[in-house]
Amino acid sequence: MKRFFAVAVLIMRKDLRVETRSLELFLTTLFFAVSSVLVFAFGFVRNGRPVENAVAGILWIAIAFAGTLALGRTFERERYHDVLRSLLLAPVDRPAIYVGKLLGILTLLAAVEVVVVPLIALLFQAPLFRHPVLLFLLLLLGTLGFTAVGTLFGAMLVRARSRDVLLPVLLYPITIPVIIAGVRGTAVLLEPEMDLAIVRAWIGMLAFFDVVFITLSLWTFEPVMTE
Amino acid sequence: MFPPLIVLAMIFFVCAPVFIAWAPYESTMGLVQKIFYFHLPSWAAMFVAAIVCGIASAVFLFKGRVIADRIAVSSAELAVVFGLIGLVSGPLWARKAWGVWWQWDARLTMALVLWMIFVAYLLLREYGGPGSEKLAAGVALFGMANVPFVYWSVNVWRTVHPTTNVVPTLVPGMRGALWWSLVGFLLLYALAMMARVRLEEQRAALERIYRELDD
Numbered sequence: 001m002k003r004f005f006a007v008a009v010l011i012m013r014k015d016l017r018v019e020t021r022s023l024e025l026f027l028t029t030l031f032f033a034v035s036s037v038l039v040f041a042f043g044f045v046r047n048g049r050p051v052e053n054a055v056a057g058i059l060w061i062a063i064a065f066a067g068t069l070a071l072g073r074t075f076e077r078e079r080y081h082d083v084l085r086s087l088l089l090a091p092v093d094r095p096a097i098y099v100g101k102l103l104g105i106l107t108l109l110a111a112v113e114v115v116v117v118p119l120i121a122l123l124f125q126a127p128l129f130r131h132p133v134l135l136f137l138l139l140l141l142g143t144l145g146f147t148a149v150g151t152l153f154g155a156m157l158v159r160a161r162s163r164d165v166l167l168p169v170l171l172y173p174i175t176i177p178v179i180i181a182g183v184r185g186t187a188v189l190l191e192p193e194m195d196l197a198i199v200r201a202w203i204g205m206l207a208f209f210d211v212v213f214i215t216l217s218l219w220t221f222e223p224v225m226t227e
Numbered sequence: 228m229f230p231p232l233i234v235l236a237m238i239f240f241v242c243a244p245v246f247i248a249w250a251p252y253e254s255t256m257g258l259v260q261k262i263f264y265f266h267l268p269s270w271a272a273m274f275v276a277a278i279v280c281g282i283a284s285a286v287f288l289f290k291g292r293v294i295a296d297r298i299a300v301s302s303a304e305l306a307v308v309f310g311l312i313g314l315v316s317g318p319l320w321a322r323k324a325w326g327v328w329w330q331w332d333a334r335l336t337m338a339l340v341l342w343m344i345f346v347a348y349l350l351l352r353e354y355g356g357p358g359s360e361k362l363a364a365g366v367a368l369f370g371m372a373n374v375p376f377v378y379w380s381v382n383v384w385r386t387v388h389p390t391t392n393v394v395p396t397l398v399p400g401m402r403g404a405l406w407w408s409l410v411g412f413l414l415l416y417a418l419a420m421m422a423r424v425r426l427e428e429q430r431a432a433l434e435r436i437y438r439e440l441d442d
Binding site: 157159160162170173176 | 288289336337340343344347350351354355356358359361362364365366368369370372373376
C-alpha cells in the first residue's frame with residue numbers, strides 16, 4: 001500500500017517537475033480558460049450586458065473545456081516521448097500509474113483554478129468566496145471526478161486514431177452528472193440566502209460520483225492499457 | 228432457435244395493437260397515453276441492452292473472450308436503436324401530456340446521457356483505429372454503471388416524469404397490454420442480438436479467410 005502511493009507520488013513529481021521547467025501546459029491552459037470565460041460572458045448576453053446568473057455555468061464550462069485540453073496535451077506529451085510504454089514496462093502496480101497521472105493533472109487544474117476562480121468572481125462581481133470552504137469542496141470534488149474519468153480516457157486514447165475529438169466525445173457524456181452537480185451547487189452558493197442542505201446534497205452527489213468513477217477507473221486501467 | 232423465435236415475435240407484434248386498443252383509456256391523457264406501450268418497453272429493452280453490453284465488455288476486458296466483444300458491440304448498437312425509439316416516443320407523448328417536447332429534469336437528462344454514452348461507444352469503435360475494442364469496453368462499463376442511476380432518478384428527485392410506482396399499480400387491462408408489449412420488445416431485442424452477433428462472427432471469419440489468402 002505504501003509502495004502504491006510512493007509510486008503514484010513519484011509519477012506526480014515527475015510530471016510536475018517536467019511542467020515547472022517550461023510552464024507550457026499551465027500557461028496555455030490558463031489563457032485558454034480565461035479566453036473561454038470571455039467568450040461565454042459575451043455569448044450569454046441580455047440587453048447588451050452579460051447575464052448575471054450564468055456565473056456558475058461559465059465557471060464549470062471553463063473548467064471542463066480547459067480540463068479537456070490539459071488532459072489531451074498531457075498525454076500528447078507522453079505519447080511523443082513514448083513515456084507511457086516505459087511506465088507500463090516498469091515493475092509497478094498499473095493502478096499506481098493511473099493515480100500518479102491523476103494527481104499530476106489534478107494539480108495542474110488546481111493551479112489553473114486558483115487563478116480563474118477569483119478572476120471570474122472579479123469580472124462578474126459574483127460573491128463566490130462568501131462560503132470558501134463549501135466552494136473549495138465543490139471545486140475539489142468536481143475537478144477530481146472530471147479528472148478521474150479524463151485521465152483514464154486520455155491514457156486509453158493515446159494510441160487511438162482521432163484521439164483529439166474522441167476524448168471530449170467520450171468524456172462529456174460520462175462527466176455530465178459531475179458538471180451538473182458542480183454548477184447547481186455553485187449556483188446555490190451564490191444566492192443571497194444559501195440553503196446549506198441543498199449544497200450538502202450536491203456535494204454528497206459529487207462525492208458519490210467520485211467514488212464510482214475512481215473505482216471503475218482503477219479496475220479498468222490495467223486491462224484497457226494492455227494489448 | 229431462430230425461426231421459432233421469429234414466429235413467436237411476429238405473433239406478439241401482430242397481436243399487440245389489438246391488446247393496446249382493448250386497454251382502457253387513461254383518465255386525463257386519453258388516446259395519446261397509449262404511446263406508453265411502446266415507450267416503456269423500448270427503454271426497458273435499452274436498459275437490458277446497456278447492461279448486457281456492460282457485462283460482455285467486462286468479460287472481454289478481464290477474460291479476453293472474443294465472443295464477449297461481439298456481444299458487446301451488437302448490444303451497444305441495439306441500445307442506441309432502442310434508446311432512439313424511446314427518445315422519440317417520449318417527446319411525442321410529452322408534447323401532449325406536459326405541453327413541452329422536452330424537460331431538463333433528472334430522468335430525461337440522465338437517459339439522454341446514457342444514450343449518448345453508447346453513441347460514443349460506437350463512435351470510438353468506428354473511428355478509434357485498431358485496438359479500440361478494448362477502449363470501447365472500458366466506456367461501456369461506465370455506461371452500465373449509469374443504468375441504475377437513470378432508473379432510480381425519478382424516485383430520488385421530484386421530476387415531471389412518472390415514478391417507478393406507476394407500473395405496479397396499473398389497472399389489469401393496462402397491465403396485460405404492457406407486459407405483452409414488453410415481452411414483444413424483449414423478443415425483438417433477442418432476435419436482433421442473435422442476428423447481429425452472427426453477422427459479427429461471419430465478418431471475423433471472412434477476415435480470417437482473407438488473411439490466410441494473403442499469406
